[in-house]
Amino acid sequence: xxxxxxxxxxxxxxxxxxxxxxxxxxxxxxxxxxxxxxxxxxxxxxxxxxxxxxxxxxxxxxxxxxxxxxxxxxxxxxxxxxxxxxxxxxxxxxxxxxxxxxxxxxxxxxxxxxxxxxxxxxxxxxxxxxxxxxxxxxxxxxxxxxxxxxxxxxxxxxxxxxxxxxxxxxxxxxxxxxxxxxxxxxxxxxxxxx
Numbered sequence: 001x002x003x004x005x006x007x008x009x010x011x012x013x014x015x016x017x018x019x020x021x022x023x024x025x026x027x028x029x030x031x032x033x034x035x036x037x038x039x040x041x042x043x044x045x046x047x048x049x050x051x052x053x054x055x056x057x058x059x060x061x062x063x064x065x066x067x068x069x070x071x072x073x074x075x076x077x078x079x080x081x082x083x084x085x086x087x088x089x090x091x092x093x094x095x096x097x098x099x100x101x102x103x104x105x106x107x108x109x110x111x112x113x114x115x116x117x118x119x120x121x122x123x124x125x126x127x128x129x130x131x132x133x134x135x136x137x138x139x140x141x142x143x144x145x146x147x148x149x150x151x152x153x154x155x156x157x158x159x160x161x162x163x164x165x166x167x168x169x170x171x172x173x174x175x176x177x178x179x180x181x182x183x184x185x186x187x188x189x190x191x192x193x194x
Contacts, residue, residue: 018056020046025067030109034064034119034127064116065130071112072134079141088148092161092188099165100181103172110173114166138162149192160191 024045028037039060043053057063082098084090102108109115113131120127139162146157168184171177 017046017048017052021048021053021056021063022066022070025063026070029064029067030112030115031107034116039063061126064127068113068116068127068130068134072130072137075134076137079138086148088145089189089192091145091148092192093185095165096168096185096188097181099168099172099184100177103169103177103180108173108177111166111169114169135162138165145192151192157191161188164188164191 021042024042025037028042028045039050039053042063043050046053057066078098079095082091082094084094113134116127117131120131122128123132139158142161142165143154143158145161146154149157151157164184164187168180172180
């Protein structure tokens with residue numbers, strides 16, 4: 001009986017450790033690059049043993065996938081929060097403003113998914129699959145905007161919106177961040193007929 005009462009506490013500690021590992025990975029992978037960040041560096045930053053690390057993540061690639069899934073959940077939630085039902089142009093403007101604000105923030109290093117894809121070119125790698133799943137979701141999000149705009153070619157418009165998003169994120173990282181939001185908003189408006 002005593003062991004059962006200790007189990008939830010142990011699970012909570014384990015979940016907390018997993019989140020600390022993910023937090024360190026989030027910071028280090030984004031700042032320094034995924035391949036440049038060793039599991040040992042994350043272990044050191046979190047202050048755990050290798051045994052504890054590998055209890056939560058069997059391999060570094062498992063951690064990378066979990067990091068990307070966490071990034072994906074956050075970006076999905078943000079994109080969903082930008083939706084103005086029935087007003088695709090207002091949604092696009094909100095997306096543009098958010099990308100512009102992010103690209104002007106300290107430490108901005110571009111899109112975590114574009115960065116990961118550059119480091120993992122093999123499309124069969126689990127990391128690259130996680131990237132592709134997320135990007136597929138974002139493309140579907142843009143397809144919903146395109147559909148609401150009444151365009152005749154939803155797929156083409158969604159692709160254009162995605163390409164503009166990608167370009168804006170890269171442009172912001174390369175130092176043109178103050179102009180990103182306005183330029184992206186104007187491009188989205190042009191495509192959506194606004």
